[in-house]
Structure formats: structure tokens, C-alpha cells
Amino acid sequence: MSLQEIVVDGEQTADTKNALISLDSPISLKYVAAGRIAQSVLSHLVREVTEQRMRNVYDICHTGDSLIELETNKVYKNVDEKGVASPTTLDINNCVRGYSPINRDSAYILSDGDVVKISLGVHIDGYTSLVSHTLIALPTIPRTEQVSPTTGVLADDICATHLATEAVISLLGTVLYRYENQSGYFGNRPVNGERIREIVESVAKSFHVKIVPGSSVRRIKRFLVGQDTVHEVDVKGYAWGSINIEAMTDDPDEGDLKKMIDTEAPAEPGEAWLVDISLCTFSGLASDLSKKNGLQVSRRTLKPHRDLKPTIFTRDYNRNLSMKLKSARSVLIELDNRKSVYPFHLNSLTTPGAPLGVAALVNSEIVAPTTVMMIQGSPAPIAARERTTILLMSSAKHIGEVVRLSGSGIKPSWVHSEFEVTDEEIIELLSDKRAGVRLRNIQGTELDVVKDDVQEMEIA
């Protein structure tokens, strides 16, 4: 793979492998291919939900994973490692992470009004596109019919999540816009983790919602998209705590995650970023949000589900033990030979006796489970989540553009919030101009007829 060196302000970027110059480069093409598949599968699943063809969560998750496998097998035949980068999960209402049932009978059946967060991920050769989208499980009704939109705290939550995501994308895009003059500055301040935190927390505060731990805006690299088992050293961006039970702390200044993420380093052109923002409704006083760490959902209210066992696991490649149990050994062999470094669903293993083997592997910490996490409280908080992957595509010839790999173009649920953004900076970022950032959205295709075009959407 031929890679051109990118010189930014006379310095070579540290990781030329993740550098992105143009959409024609092989790396970009792989990113785009992964993004298109993710987008296609996501929009397909959204349609399944909104048109009420599928109500069983197991069906939806299973369809998602199967479609990803099917679609990735069609492209890049010579690439060995590709497929699911994040098993399809449907986190409903106050569930925030990891619900992908293992069988159909015990799976949750969607009912009208449920807030559904569809999350999935696709990678091709390690170039990953993760996506999440929140929607309300209601039949799509043409707006001409006079049906009122959803309002209240739920509307605030969904609005805030959407706006915060868009704002962060635009903020990161300003890195490209200001490329010629000073890299990574917007409003005369560097675009780094702290800036991102300010913007997200500002949006959350104005919409009176809390931030769910596990939310993060961070740079991603090939194969490294923030898996639970990977502890990277130099990560740019910001993370609002960890959703791992072990690593969770109420104080965001504490903990390993805080130490690992470099919140001062500015974003640079040629990088891929993951924007993963999850907000949840808050019924308390507005003054509580102003307290220290008040914006973050407390660890006490974040609990693993009582009954649901984890079904998604991630292999920890830093641990190698020889297992006594035969099924554990065979699972390990399958993981090492057929699976990649991404989380995998229990159902995707073909080894007989896989659940038993995986349980043994979890006990010896070779495999880390993704626990089904719930936010508790009364009234039960409802979380929304938007996740998208963007490429800060620099260009030698003209101003770079932000390539939004997934999560665009899907019509959000019709909600109306009475709050609005007050910060002028954020208003500029969210305006139609997007602070002058060129944005290219990768569109999904109808899965039956795969089209090969990238719809360019330029906001002038």
C-alpha cells in the first residue's frame, strides 16, 4: 500500500498509515466502503423498525449482522479481515449498551413509543465505520397529516444528542477549513478534547440532559476504535468516563481512561474520528447540572442488567493462557484464526459448546464481556445515542472536506424540544453554513441493488 507522507506545518504526522489525502487513496476507499455498508444496513434496519416489519429485537440484530457479513463478503475479496466491527445492538429506552439477544424466544418485542438505539459497525481491513442512531419506534406518518411531534424530555434528549453530534462534526471540520492558516483552530482556540467537551457539555446543559459514561469523541486508527480490551497510549479526543464496570468512576478526572486520552492534542487533517455521544434525560433541577460532575450520569445509577447475560465479547490479545476446558481452547482457536480484534457476538461462533468455552475465557479474563448496562432512576431515564465516523480528508489541491462515513441522511424522528442552543459558537457550527466546513456524506444503498456512487452534498 503506497502511502504519501503528509506534511502539516513542516511536521510529519506520526501515523501516516491513518492519514487520508483523497477519496481515491486505497485507505479512504476502504473506509468509504465500510461506511457505505454500515449506512446501508443501518437504514435498512431503521426501515424495518419504522415500517414495523420487524418487532423482535433478535430478528433485527440477527438481520443486521447477517447483512454486514453478506455485504462485506462482496467487496475486497483479497482482504482477509473484514466484517462486523461491532455487533448490531438494539438498546431500548434506559438501556445504554450491549443488548443483542442470543435467541428469539426470550428477546424483547418492540412496542410503540420505545426509544431504540441501533448500533452497528463494519470494518474492512481494519478501517472501521461505527454508527449508532436513535429513533422512536413509531410508524412513519407523512407530516402532512396533522400529527403532533414528540415533545418533552425525550424530545430534548434526542434533539440534544443530534445537535451535539452535528456540532462536534462541524468543529472537527474546521480543522480543514483553517488548514492554510493555522491548523486545528476555531475561534482562535485549538480544536482538541477540551473544546469538544465544552461544546457537548454546553449542548447538554442547555437541553437539560446528562451525559452517559462511555460517550467519547476520539481519534480512531486502523483496528483501534476503542475496544474495551485495548488500552491505547496516545489517543486524542475526550471521553466521559468509561462504561466498563471496572473502570467506571464518578470523577471523570480519575481513572485510567482519563490518563490515556490526551485532551490537549489538537485534531489534525488526515485523521479519522469517532463521534459517539450518548445523552439521557434528566428530571432533576437545572442547578444540579451545574455542580461538579453534575452533567455526567452517576455511576450509582448505571447498573448492569439483572437478568440479561452479556452476549458480546472482545478478545484481549494481551492475555494468553492455555485453557483446560476443551471448548474454551477451541473457541480461542476460532477467535484467533477467524475473528478479528473487534467485539463478536456469541451466536457468530461456530464452535460447539461456545457459550461454555467463552464463559471459561471470561473467567480467565482472556475475553472481556460487554455488559448490558441500564440507567436506573425514577422516572426511568431514557438515553439517546448518536455515533458516527468521520474522515478529516485533507487535500493538497483544495480545501479539505469532512467525509461522514455513516449516520447521515436518515430522517430523525419527529421531535420538538422547547430548549435551544444559546452558545453562539455552537450556533455557528450548527448553522447551514457549518462554519464553512465542506461535508460529504456517504450514502447507503438499497441492499438489494448495490449502487456505486457517492452522493456529494456540499453545503456552501
Add this chain to the structure above:
Amino acid sequence: MSAVTVSPPAAATEMPPNTALYTCNSCGVGFPTPDMQRRHMKTDWHRYNLKRRVATLPPISAEIFAERVLQQMDATRKNEEKLSFVQICRVCGNKRFTSAGAYENHLSSSRHKENLKRAEQLGLCEDEGTGSTATGARDPSPDWSVVSSTFSLGEPVQPPQYHTIGFRDGRVGGGSKKTLRHHKAPSSVTTLSVAGDDLDSVIEDDFVGSSAGSVAPNVVGGVDAEDEDEDIDSIIERKLKNAVKLPLSACIFCSAQNFRGAEDSVAHMQHDHGLFIPERTYLVDLEGLVQYLSEKVSIGNACLYCSFIGRSLNSVRDHMIAKQHCKIPYDTEDDQLEISNFYDFSSSYPDDQEDDDWDDVASGDESPEDDASAVQLASVRGQRRTESNLVLDPTGLELSLPLSRLRIGHRSLARYYRQSLRPMNELREGQGTVIAAGSRQILATAARDPVKERLTKKDWRDQRDKQNRDIRREQRYINQQKHYRDPMLGG
């Protein structure tokens, strides 16, 4: 042991008994001098008559006694032939057989077979000569010639070790005309010297000569040198006699029997005992090979693999099974030659022109040497083929076949080939990336906090200083007590 001396005939024999001054009442003879009478008292004739007198029988004259002695010697000589077949069947309670015919009859009797079987099961037949013992039948020593003597009046002789039949020494008295002298030999060996004219020649030729020659070393020197040849001969003879003939349908290594044939029994031996028949493709006479092996075990009682020779079929079977010697040695040339008669390697000879001269050498007479050359030839050819097709490792310990990935290793490295090591799995790209990005090791060292470290070090220093101060203070006050206190008493 008594010595019998037949002294020359004395004048007393011509004297009328009545005129004699010195008489012997039990024999009814008179002697002119007391010396002669005394000598008479020591003769066997006199003793014989004494015993007759005790039994209230009339005394017999010297002539009759001499006749009887001669008769007895004749009978003894006849017995020699019979005694050469003396056998004892130990299995059947040490039964003794003096004739070959009776012994044969006994061996074929059902009672004997039954006893033999039972003994085998109990493992009783450990001694050589399982069922029966052939005693030194061909030994013509007088010990044997007097075995059945009715004149057995002396003390018994210690029998030679391998002779299981006891014997008694004989005593021969002289005739009436002769004076028999009797004395003890220092080596307690029966020596017989005949004083008479007639007897002299007879006895010396047939009796004394042989006794002096063979009996003495037999008894005194034990069974050392002379008996070894005899021993091997007797062992072979005994083995041949005691051999249990194993049929082709029987297993060599265990008591399994009644297989349908050699093929079946070989299959059994392969499966149950791990017998491997080398070069099976070139084996032309399986039955012959099996028969040879079974004879080696059943008759020779020899282990197939090592030089062990058992005492019986059972013992050698036990040995082979216990030592895992149920195999045919085929490593050395001698081993190959031993069974080469049953093989035909001619089909393995290539038809190359260059091998013609080899074939010429090989196609000679049918002598065993020829077989040897054939085997040699085969091995030579094998090496040639090695050069052409197989690739030998530079170390010379491993052969690799060109078309497959199979490798043949040398036996000496078997322990290494047996190891099943965990295969080194190559990391895939993603795994490598993830592991390289893993920061846990780095974090463990990078987590150092200089401020915290400085504080910890200060703590340690303070603690040490306080300890030293305490020690110094204690030392300063140690001599400030008013009264002497014995530390042993405390206080």
C-alpha cells in the same frame, strides 16, 4: 565307604578244617595261623555268612560265594543298559522309570498330561527338565553299575549334583579259595582290587579300571570341567524331549490357540503383542517364519529379541511379554540373515543394466551365504535410491520425501519427534496492531508519580532515622541504673 580287597588264595584253604587250630564257626573253615584267621574275619564272605547265621541260615562256601559275586556282576552289567533309561517324572510325584518303554508309555498317559498342565499353570516347572529328568544315563561309572546290588551293605555316597538318583556302593566278596581284603580308602572312594587270578582280570577290566578312572573325579571334583559338554548335550536332549510343540495355529507369546492358520495367529500377535514382521511385502514363506519363531521359543526357550534363554516355555513367554520383546530383531545384518530364508527380495531389484553384475553374483547356489549377499544387496540398493529420490538432512538424521512434506527422522531423535509443541501462531494484522497499541506495560512503568515517590522516600528515611535515634538513646541510658541487676534473674 568300604574297600574290598580280594587277597591271593592262602594255604589255609587247602587245610582240612578239623586239623585247623584257628577256625571260623560261622563259615566253617579253619586256619593254621591266627593272622590268617584275623584276615578272614575282615572279608566280605565272612560277613555274608555272619548275616546268614543271624538269619539262622547255613553258611555257604567260598566257591558258592564267588559264583554269586560273578552272577551279580553279570546282572549288573545287564542292568547298565536298562539303567541308561532311568527317568524320573517329577510332575507325577517323582515317579521313576527304569526302562525307555515304560517311560514313553507314561509320557503319553493322560494322567501325566494332566499333571503337566496343572504344573504349568502353577508355575512349578521351573527346574530344568520340566516333566522328567534324564539322569546321567550314559555314564558307565560303577556307581551306576551297582545301583541295584543286593550286596549293598556299605555307607552311602554323596551323589553328584545333577544325578538325582541315589546309589549305593557295592561290595564284592572273594571266592572261597581267595582271601578277601577289605580296607578303607582315604578319599572315601570305593576302590576294588581283586586278589584272585580269575576274578582279577574280570574285575579289573570291567570294574576297577573304570571306577578308578571316572568315579574319583566325579565325586571329588564335582561336575566342573568334564561335565560341561555333557551338560550342554544333556540340555539339548532334555529340551528336545520336553519341547512343547506349538502348532502354527497357536500364538507364540500367549496361550491363545486354535487360530485358523498362520495368518490368523500372526494377526493376533500383531494386534495383541505388537509383533511386527519386517518387509512383509517380500515375505514369501510366512508359515516357515512362524514355525521357525515358534520353535525358537518353544524348543529353544529363547527370547526372540534378546539372548535370554528361559527355563521353560512359560518363563520365556513371561520374559518376552514383560520386556516387550515380542518382536523380531531386524536392525543388524545378522538379524536380517537369521530370517532371510523366508524372504525373497528379488522383486525389489531394479532391472537396471548396471545391476546386472550384482544379479550375477546373487544368482549362485542356494547356500545361506547367498541369502546374505541378497540382503546386503537390498540394503545397498536402498542407499542408491536414497541418493536419487530422497533428500537427506545435512545432519544425516532426517530423510525428507521430495513430493510430500513427510519427514523420516532417526530413531535416536524419537524423543524430540514425540514432543507435541504448541504451534507458533502467526499474528494477524489486526492482532499485531492491537498488541502493539496495548499500553498496559507502558502504563505500568509510566504511572510513576515523582511527588508521591518523594513522599514515600521521605517516609522511609524518617522511619529509619527514628529507629536509629531510639537505639542511640537506649545505649546512652544503659549504664545509668543504680543497682546491679542480674539480667538472668530479670527485673
